Every structure is written in C-alpha cells, then in structure tokens.
Amino acid sequence: MVQNLPSWAKWLSSLSLVMLPMLSYAQCPAAASCTPGSASSALASAYSMGIYNVTLGGINNSTANYTDGYKDYSCTLGASLIVNTAAAISIRNGTAANENVRVWIDYNNDGLFGTTELAFSSDNKVLHTGTITPPATAVLNTRLRMRVASDYANIAVPTACSTPQYSQDEDYAVTVTPNFSAPVAAFSVDATTTCSGRVQFTDQSTNGATAWLWEFGDNTTSTQQNSLHTYATAGTYQVRLTATNANGTSTSAATTITYNAAVPVAASCAGLAATANCCNYGITRVQLGTIDNASADGSGGYQDFTCPQRTTLTLGVANTLRISTGGTNLHDTRAWLDLNNDGVFATSEKVLEVLNSASPSATFTVPATATLGQPLRLRLVADGVGTNPQPCVAPTLGQVEDYTVTVVANTNAPAAAFTSNYVAGACTTPANTYTFTDQSTNLPTAWLWSFSPSAGVSFVNGTSATSQNPQVAFATAGTYSVTLRATNANGSNTFTASNYLLVQVPCLTYCPANGGYATGLASSFWITNVSVSAAPGGAAFSNTSGNATGGYALFAASTIGVQAGATQTITVTTNQAFSHRVTIWADYNRDGVFANTTGAAGELLYNGTSTAITSSTQVTIPASVAPTRLRVLVALNSNTPNPCATNQGEAEVEDYFLSVPTPLATREAQALPALTVSPNPTPDGRLQLQVSEASASGTYSLAVENLLGARLLSGQVRLGVAAPAALDLAPLPAGLYLLRLTNAQGQTALRRVVRQ
Numbered sequence: 145m146v147q148n149l150p151s152w153a154k155w156l157s158s159l160s161l162v163m164l165p166m167l168s169y170a171q172c173p174a175a176a177s178c179t180p181g182s183a184s185s186a187l188a189s190a191y192s193m194g195i196y197n198v199t200l201g202g203i204n205n206s207t208a209n210y211t212d213g214y215k216d217y218s219c220t221l222g223a224s225l226i227v228n229t230a231a232a233i234s235i236r237n238g239t240a241a242n243e244n245v246r247v248w249i250d251y252n253n254d255g256l257f258g259t260t261e262l263a264f265s266s267d268n269k270v271l272h273t274g275t276i277t278p279p280a281t282a283v284l285n286t287r288l289r290m291r292v293a294s295d296y297a298n299i300a301v302p303t304a305c306s307t308p309q310y311s312q313d314e315d316y317a318v319t320v321t322p323n324f325s326a327p328v329a330a331f332s333v334d335a336t337t338t339c340s341g342r343v344q345f346t347d348q349s350t351n352g353a354t355a356w357l358w359e360f361g362d363n364t365t366s367t368q369q370n371s372l373h374t375y376a377t378a379g380t381y382q383v384r385l386t387a388t389n390a391n392g393t394s395t396s397a398a399t400t401i402t403y404n405a406a407v408p409v410a411a412s413c414a415g416l417a418a419t420a421n422c423c424n425y426g427i428t429r430v431q432l433g434t435i436d437n438a439s440a441d442g443s444g445g446y447q448d449f450t451c452p453q454r455t456t457l458t459l460g461v462a463n464t465l466r467i468s469t470g471g472t473n474l475h476d477t478r479a480w481l482d483l484n485n486d487g488v489f490a491t492s493e494k495v496l497e498v499l500n501s502a503s504p505s506a507t508f509t510v511p512a513t514a515t516l517g518q519p520l521r522l523r524l525v526a527d528g529v530g531t532n533p534q535p536c537v538a539p540t541l542g543q544v545e546d547y548t549v550t551v552v553a554n555t556n557a558p559a560a561a562f563t564s565n566y567v568a569g570a571c572t573t574p575a576n577t578y579t580f581t582d583q584s585t586n587l588p589t590a591w592l593w594s595f596s597p598s599a600g601v602s603f604v605n606g607t608s609a610t611s612q613n614p615q616v617a618f619a620t621a622g623t624y625s626v627t628l629r630a631t632n633a634n635g636s637n638t639f640t641a642s643n644y645l646l647v648q649v650p651c652l653t654y655c656p657a658n659g660g661y662a663t664g665l666a667s668s669f670w671i672t673n674v675s676v677s678a679a680p681g682g683a684a685f686s687n688t689s690g691n692a693t694g695g696y697a698l699f700a701a702s703t704i705g706v707q708a709g710a711t712q713t714i715t716v717t718t719n720q721a722f723s724h725r726v727t728i729w730a731d732y733n734r735d736g737v738f739a740n741t742t743g744a745a746g747e748l749l750y751n752g753t754s755t756a757i758t759s760s761t762q763v764t765i766p767a768s769v770a771p772t773r774l775r776v777l778v779a780l781n782s783n784t785p786n787p788c789a790t791n792q793g794e795a796e797v798e799d800y801f802l803s804v805p806t807p808l809a810t811r812e813a814q815a816l817p818a819l820t821v822s823p824n825p826t827p828d829g830r831l832q833l834q835v836s837e838a839s840a841s842g843t844y845s846l847a848v849e850n851l852l853g854a855r856l857l858s859g860q861v862r863l864g865v866a867a868p869a870a871l872d873l874a875p876l877p878a879g880l881y882l883l884r885l886t887n888a889q890g891q892t893a894l895r896r897v898v899r900q
Contacts, residue, residue, distance in 0.1 A: 172219040173289035173317050177255045178305035180293065180313040182213030193243055193311040195294050197236040200276065201225060203316055209238055215314045218289050222317030227282060228352025229323060230275040235292060237270045242297040243311055245272045248304050249318050250289045251282040257291060257304035268297040280352055282320040290316045326392025327353040331385045337402045339451035341375040345383065349394070353387035361401070375403045408450050408521035408548055409487040413536035415523070415544040417445035424470030426543030427526050431466040433457055435547060441470035442543035450521060454548040457510050460587030461554065465496055466505040469526050475542060477504050477526040480535050481549060485515040489523055489535035500529050512587055514551040522547040557635030558588035560628045566644070568700030569773075569799065571651040576618040577604060578645070580626070584637075588630035596625045596855035621649040621771045623703065623803070625854045642856050646700045646801055652736035654773060655788035659695030659795030667695055669724065669780050670796040672757075673717040679707035679765075682805060682851075683880035683898055689798065691719075696797045702877060703803035704774065705851055708767045714750065715760040718778050726759045727751045727777040727785045730802060734772050738787035751785050774800040805851035805880070816840060816893035819863070821883065825898035829874035833885075835863045847884040848873065848897075856881070873899050 183193075194209030201223030207215065225231050237243045247264035248257035266272035282288070293302035296310040327349045334344040347356060347369045358366040360373050361381030375381065382398040418425070426442025433455030439447055457463055469475045479496035480489040498504035514520070525533035527542035535544075561583040565572070572578060582591060593609045593616075595601045600620030607614035618624065624647060627640040659667040670691040678684040685704045689697060706712060716726050728750040729738035739747040745768065750761040775787055779795035818837040835841060841864045848857040848871075856876060861869045863885075873881065876899055883895045 171287055173287045174250065174253050174255045176250070176257070176289055176291070176315070180214045180305065181307035183210045183308050183310055183312060185309040188310045191241045191296070191310055192238045193241060193294070193296060194238055195235060195292060195312055195314050196238060197234070198292055198314065198316065199232075199234040200290075200316070200318075201231055205314075205316075207314070210308070210310060210312045213312060215312070218287070218315045218317040222287060222319060223290075224319045224321060225276065225278050227278050227280055227284065227320055227323045229350060230277045233264055233272075233274055233276050235266070235272040235294070237272075237294060237311070239270055241310075242268045242270055243294045244268065244297050244301045245292070245294045246302055246304070247276070247293075248291045249276070249278070249282075250291075251279065251320070253283045253286055253288055255289075263290070267301070278318075278320045280354075284320055284322055287317040287319050290318045292316070323352045323389070324391055325351040327351045327387035327389050327394045329353070329385045329387035329394040329396040331396060331399070333383075333399060333401065335452060336400065337404060337452040337454075338375070339403075339405060339407050341378075341403050341405070343373055343375070343401055345371045345373060345385070347385065347387070349385070349387040349396075351389065351391070353389050355388040357386040357388075359384045359386075375401075378403045378405045404451070404454075406519050408482065408519045408546075409485050411482075411489070411521055411523070411535075411546070412487045413489075415446035415448060415546055416538035418442050418527075418539045418541055418543060420540055421445075421543070422541060423473060425473055425475070425526075425528060425541035426470045427467055427524060427545050428470050429466075429468035430524065430545065430547065432463060432522075432547070432549075437547075439545065442539070442541065444543070447543070447545045450519070450546050450548045454519070454550065456550045456552055458552055459510050459512055459514060459516075459554040460585055462507045462509050462585065464505060464507050466503075467524060467526060468503045469542075472502055474500050474502050474529050475504070475526045476500065476529050476531060476533055477524070478533050478535075479508075479525075480523045481510070481514070482521045482523075483511065483514045485518050485520055487521070509585075510549075510551050516551055516553055519548045519550050522549045554586050555634055556586045558584045558586045558630035558632055558637050560584045560588075560630040560637045560639035562626070562628050562639070562641075564626075564644075568646060569654070569698045571648075571653050574617065575651040576647050576649065577615060578618075579615050580613060580628075582612045582628070582630070584628070584630040586632065586634070588632050590631040592629040592631075594627045594629075596627070597622065597849075618645070618647040619649065621647055623647075623850060623854045625856065643701065643850065643854060646703065648771065648773075648801075650734065652731070652734065652773070654731075654736055654738070654775075654799070656790055657696065657775070657777070657786075657788055657792075657797045658790050659779070659792050659797060661793055662791040666691060666693075667792075667794050667796055668720075669722065669778065669794045670695075670719055671716060671776065671778050671798050672719050673715075674776055674798060674800065675715040675717075676704050676706075677713040678880075679705055679710040679712055679805075681880070681896055682707060683878065686878075687800070692796060692798070695792070695795065696799075698799045700801060702879070703771075703801045705805055705880060706765045706769060706802050708765055708769050708804065711762055711764045713760055713762050715758060716776055716778065717758045719757070721755060721757045722780055723753060723755045724778055724780050725751070725753050725782055727779075727787075728761070728763075729775045729785075729787050731772045731774075732766055732769060734770060738773075738775050740785055740787075748785060753782060769802070769804055771804055772802050774802050776800070803851060816885065816891075819885070819893060819895070821895050821897060824895075825900045826873065827900045829872060829876065829899050831871040831873065831897065832868035833861060833863060833871055834868035835865060838865055841865060842887055845886040846871070847886075848876070849882045849884060851880060851882070861885075873897070 197206045244267045249263045294311040295302045295308040330348045381401045386395045421442040435455045495508040527533040527539040531540045564580045605615045624645045625642045626644045629638045676685040682705045745766040818835045818840040
C-alpha cells in the first residue's frame with residue numbers, strides 16, 4: 145500500500161534539492177601548507193598596489209587593494225576547467241605601478257604548490273592576460289586550491305608562500321573535469337622556410353591528445369608529441385599532424401615547408417648591431433618584389449633574413465624598394481647588392497641611397513653585370529642622419545638587415561623611352577642644342593634616333609644617331625617629333641614623341657612677367673581661354689586654362705597659326721567680369737623684346753579695358769611675320785602696358801608661340817586630281833581616301849604633317865576606284881594638317897586636312 149508522505153517530509157525533500165548545490169559549493173579545497181602575510185613595506189601606501197580583479201571561468205571578483213592583505217575565497221568562489229583545454233585568465237592590478245603575477249593550482253591536491261603546478265606567469269604589467277591549461281595528471285572533480293600572488297615589478301617575483309612587500313595574495317578554487325571531446329589537431333613550426341633542412345614542430349592540439357602521428361611529406365613519420373625533423377633533400381613538403389585521445393582522432397590542415405639550401409655567399413664582414421640604439425631607430429619593414437617582411441627595429445640588432453626572405457629580380461627592370469624605419473625619425477639609408485657574388489660589398493655595388501628621410505622608397509635597376517641564377521646578398525643599412533652608414537661598420541643608432549635576391553636574365557624586347565634637357569621657351573648654350581637621354585628598359589644594346597622634320601638637325605660632340613645618349617643641334621625653327629628605336633637580342637621597340645620640341649631660331653630669352661603677389665598669394669583673376677580665328681586655309685586655335693601657378697604659364701604644346709597679310713581675331717576670356725585691362729604683344733622683329741610699338745608692324749597688338757569676361761580684337765598680320773612669341777596680360781588695373789612687370793597682384797600672364805605655315809606648292813596641290821578626301825573638315829578625325837580613275841589606283845606612301853613640317857603619321861595606303869581607304873586622325877588634336885601621298889614613281893600630291 146502506498147502512503148502519502150507527511151507535509152514536513154515533502155518540505156525537507158525540496159529543501160535538500162535547493163541546498164545541494166550550496167553544500168557542494170561550500171566544500172573547501174585542501175588547506176594550504178603555507179599562508180602569505182600582508183604587505184610588509186612601510187611604503188606600500190604610496191603605490192596602492194594589489195589584486196583589483198581576477199577573472200577565470202565563473203570567477204569575476206573585484207576587490208580592494210593591498211590593504212585587504214591575504215584573502216581566501218577558495219570556499220566561496222570557484223571555476224570549472226576542463227583537462228587539457230585552455231581557459232582565459234585575466235588579473236588586473238592598480239594603475240600606479242607595474243606588478244609581477246604568478247598563479248599556482250594544487251593539481252595533486254596535497255596542499256603544496258610545486259614547481260610543476262605553476263599555471264600562469266606575467267611580468268611588469270597592470271593587466272595580465274593569458275590562458276591556463278590543466279594537465280591530464282590533475283585530480284578530477286575535486287575543488288583544488290588556486291593561489292594568485294602579485295608584487296611590485298622591480299623586486300623579486302613572488303613565490304607561493306612569500307609575504308608580499310607592496311601587494312597581496314588571493315586564493316580561489318578550481319574544479320578540473322574530464323575532457324570528453326576528441327582532439328583538435330594543430331601545430332606550430334619555428335620556420336616555414338629552412339636552409340638547413342631542420343624544422344622544429346610543436347604540438348598545439350587542444351582537448352588533451354594522448355597520441356600523435358606526424359607525416360612530414362618526405363615519406364617519414366614520428367610519434368613524438370614535439371618533433372625536430374631534418375629533411376635530406378631540398379624541396380617543398382606538406383606536413384600534417386594526427387592527434388588522438390580516448391574520444392577520437394583529428395588531422396590538421398597541411399602546412400607547407402620549403403627546404404631551400406641555396407643561400408648567398410657569406411659576407412666578408414658580419415652584420416653588426418648598433419653601438420647606441422635608441423628611440424625606435426632601425427628598420428621595421430622591407431618590401432621588394434615578393435619580399436614583405438616586418439621586423440623589430442634596431443633594438444633587435446642585426447637581422448639575417450637571407451633564408452626566409454627571398455625575391456627574384458629581372459635584369460634591366462626598375463624595382464621599387466620600400467624601407468619602413470622606426471618612429472618618425474629621419475634616417476640615412478643605403479643598400480648594397482653583392483652583384484658578383486664574392487661576399488664583398490664594393491662601392492660600385494651600392495644600388496640605393498636615400499638620405500635624411502623617414503621610411504624611404506626608391507627604385508633601382510639591376511645592372512647587366514649581375515651574376516645570374518645565384519642567390520645574392522642584399523644588405524640594407526638605416527642609421528641616423530649624418531652617420532654615413534656603411535655595410536661593414538656598426539651603425540650608431542639604427543640597424544643592418546640582409547636579404548636574398550636572385551637575378552634572372554631579361555628575355556623581353558626593350559620598351560623604348562627617353563628624356564632630355566629641353567625646356568620649352570628656355571635657351572641652351574650652345575643655342576638649340578639638347579642632350580637626349582635613353583630611359584629604355586629591358587637592357588637595349590642598340591639605339592637609333594630620328595627627328596622629323598630632319599632638315600637642320602645634326603648630331604654633335606662626337607655623337608650620332610646610334611648613340612645611346614646623343615647631343616643634337618637644331619638649326620631650323622619649327623616643331624620637331626622625336627623617335628627612338630631601342631633594340632636587344634630579344635627584339636626592338638619604337639617610341640615617338642610627337643611635337644616634342646618647339647625650336648626658336650634665333651633662340652630668345654624673354655623677360656619674366658607674372659600676376660599674383662610677392663608673398664606667394666595667388667591672384668583671384670585669371671585667363672580662362674585664348675582663341676585665334678583661322679587664317680585662310682588654316683585652322684582656328686583655342687586654349688582653355690586655369691589659374692596658373694605663380695601667375696604665369698607658357699603653352700608650347702601647340703602653336704597659333706598665322707598667315708602674312710591675313711586679318712585674324714584674337715579673343716581673351718577671363719574668369720570674372722570685373723573691369724580689367726587686356727594687353728597683347730607679339731615679338732614681330734624677333735629681338736626678344738615685347739615693344740609698346742603700334743602701327744603696321746607694331747608689337748603692341750591690343751591694349752583695352754572691358755567689364756565683360758570676353759574681349760576681342762582683329763589683328764592684321766604683317767607681311768614679314770616669322771615664327772615668334774605672343775604674350776597676353778590681363779590685370780585689374782589701368783596701368784601703362786608693361787610686358788615685363790612681375791608680381792602684378794590681381795593679374796595673369798600667358799605666352800604662346802606663333803607659327804607661319806609654309807604655303808603648298810602649286811604643282812603638288814594640283815597633283816592627283818582624281819583623289820577625293822572626305823569629309824574635310826572632319827569632325828571626328830576619320831577620313832576616307834578614294835580615286836575616281838583606274839589609272840590613279842595603286843599603293844601610295846602616306847604621311848601626315850603639321851604646318852611646321854613635323855611628320856606625325858606615316859604608312860602605306862592602297863587607293864582604288866571600287867572602295868575607299870580609311871585614315872584615322874582621331875589621335876591628333878584639332879588643327880590644320882598636310883596629307884602627303886607619294887606613288888611608286890615618286891610623284892607627290894598634297895592636300896590640306898582640317899581636324900575639327
């Protein structure tokens with residue numbers, strides 16, 4: 145027979161269910177064999193050290209400072225940890241001084257804190273963070289005592305039983321429970337690239353692996369937890385770790401290990417640490433090719449990265465080397481590449497120098513003398529400004545780092561490029577003589593220079609059309625295009641700079657003039673457009689511009705075409721409709737002076753005031769006109785015209801070049817009457833060429849020139865009655881051009897073409 149329990153029995157039963165967790169929680173760990181005392185120093189109050197917070201698992205306990213003395217929370221505060229599983233711990237001290245912290249857990253529950261029971265260490269901080277991983281030997285499912293000891297960072301580190309001088313100790317409870325999870329296999333390596341073949345593999349598996357199987361990718365294995373493996377042959381290997389415990393097995397992802405035994409020849413002088421490093425001087429990052437390496441600054445001393453940090457560079461190709469330096473300090477930085485692989489850094493092997501700069505970036509090109517296919521040592525030295533860094537001398541403040549560069553042959557044809565000392569509007573000595581400097585890449589071995597038009601062009605000072613860097617004199621005024629053909633064993637490449645030079649004969653230097661202020665303040669009033677109407681049979685000119693730096697601009701990229709005896713309209717537009725003066729000069733007599741003369745050949749073409757943004761004047765071009773300079777001035781004043789005034793305040797000056805097209809020869813203009821060129825003018829630059837008579841059909845050499853005779857386009861074209869041939873002038877700017885067609889018999893026909 146079932147009897148009902150008395151009501152008090154039910155109440156007692158329910159009370160026991162409530163109290164069980166509390167009773168279990170109130171169980172205390174085994175008593176410790178020692179008890180620390182309170183802070184012993186009379187100066188403790190000056191620093192307010194102590195354990196302000198402990199956080200671990202279920203523990204998150206904030207307390208007062210050292211004045212609490214030793215506190216035992218082990219019967220009331222505890223955390224549950226899993227064997228062989230990392231748990232995060234955080235201990236916070238006061239902010240007045242850094243402290244050293246030690247944490248012990250009595251894993252064997254014998255009341256003693258042995259050396260193997262030190263669970264966490266952290267030094268010289270106010271916030272100490274990390275992890276605690278209970279070992280498999282820990283007593284399970286039992287409250288174990290955890291002791292947290294802290295004291296001033298500048299004295300001996302605390303022990304489990306020492307009395308602190310400035311801080312305090314606290315005890316808590318930890319219960320270690322079994323791990324019922326399979327391992328998660330993981331590992332670390334001391335280097336993924338090795339030059340010796342030796343690699344240290346360290347197990348980092350979680351969840352308490354009890355067995356390990358390493359597969360090194362070279363058909364060898366190991367069952368050690370942590371294995372030092374040596375590869376016999378250079379190559380690339382995939383390494384995996386399989387970790388096992390009673391709950392299962394796990395295999396890690398593969399890690400690639402590269403064994404590269406090829407290293408640079410040992411340097412004749414060792415890299416040295418700085419003699420007085422400080423203040424973050426040194427190298428913190430290097431970027432070159434595939435190298436992108438971050439490192440400690442000069443406090444880390446000399447760094448040899450020749451094994452793990454390598455890159456391959458190609459002969460004759462510009463490479464950017466970026467060196468980040470410590471802090472904001474300015475450095476003197478140099479780099480040497482052991483080009484002949486003899487271990488000596490010769491003066492001729494210095495490939496980079498940047499002085500008085502923080503984190504410099506510069507380009508260098510590996511010369512043709514470099515040893516190919518061998519690892520070469522690259523030495524970088526960054527030191528304080530004025531210390532004269534050298535490859536074999538210890539830096540004063542900075543750092544030395546070595547890297548590996550392998551140079552390979554260049555199998556590409558050149559990419560032709562050049563520069564020169566030509567400056568538009570400036571005269572040279574001798575006049576109109578310029579040096580052209582080859583800047584082609586991919587190591588050309590031969591060069592061929594040409595100029596269009598070629599009349600009046602000569603190579604001087606022992607140079608020729610096949611010189612790498614020729615000097616060229618121009619005896620005839622005009623606009624010239626420059627062509628460079630660069631060649632090596634892999635092929636050739638041609639680059640043409642159209643309308644590259646505008647030559648004045650004689651070469652004249654004009655007086656400076658500008659708007660704006662001597663203080664550097666810019667004018668708020670400037671020219672926005674200069675336009676000139678077309679001469680008969682020519683093309684109109686228009687140039688839109690902004691506020692010129694310094695209040696002056698010279699526009700030499702295109703010229704204004706004028707014709708003797710023609711009347712042409714010059715229009716000047718400004719950015720604002722203030723009352724202002726517009727003055728225009730032309731150096732008709734080509735003496736380098738803008739004269740305030742008027743009349744038929746007067747050089748003061750216009751001087752007037754206006755309140756509109758646009759001012760126009762008609763100018764009759766004198767019969768004696770030749771290529772020369774035009775000057776335009778706008779100013780918010782009514783002063784006497786002065787073409788040489790500087791710092792004119794609210795004003796701007798612009799200079800242009802006037803060109804005088806050569807009239808077409810009548811015979812050439814009338815030749816090939818069966819030729820049709822359409823549409824002419826062409827709005828988009830696209831033309832169709834066709835002949836209406838079968839007798840005119842055939843292959844013609846074609847050239848497109850500007851009015852100064854500079855050849856801009858050339859090629860061959862097949863003309864016939866049935867279908868037109870196409871000619872594309874779209875790449876050319878608007879203007880008047882000459883189309884020259886020459887047949888197989890050498891007969892030439894010319895046509896004017898207007899590109900709108």
